Amino acid sequence: MIAITLLVIHLFNLAGYHLFYGYFIAQSDKHLVQQLDKRQYQDDQLLEVKLPLHLPYLTNWNDYERVDGEMEVNGVFYNYVKRKVHNDTLFLLCVPNQPKTQFHQSRHDYASQVNGMSTTGHTSRSVVKKIALSAEFQEPVLKYTIVGTVETFIAPAGYLSAGPHLAFVQDTYKPPRVLA
16 A cells, blocks of 8 residues: 555646646646636726737738737736737737746656756746747748659660659540631
8 A cells, every 4th residue: 555655746846737737737727718809807907018010011910909928027927918010010908917927837846856957947948938929920931842753664675764644634636727
């Protein structure tokens, strides 16, 4: 019985606490999104974030629109409430997500106590998240590569040759007559 208890404690310390905190973080996110959908927030709680947009042919929006999303800045989580594009700037209105911030902090503290780690690595991770935030709304560069199908066959003289794939050319057709 003691061995089973120690094994359960060990398994909880390995991955159980991560699942435990993950469940409560997901529930708090779900609850907050429901509150935001019902407009259960104060306008003075909202934080405005401005991000430059380098996209051609942007149109200005007259009003804000409801949007879901989140970001982390310096260890504090924020949920998007509304967004608007004006000129070359994206305006995001965000509300702080205090329960998620507290759950992440307590999960980090628990993990550092169990594993004997220092807490100095947590702030460097949040700085990386802040830098990644500005790149989140940049238009990705799309590259297209057109590859033709080429079939390699052995020519009668024994040399390798490449030609068009014969499956695309079923029959030979004459070009249409010119009507003048």
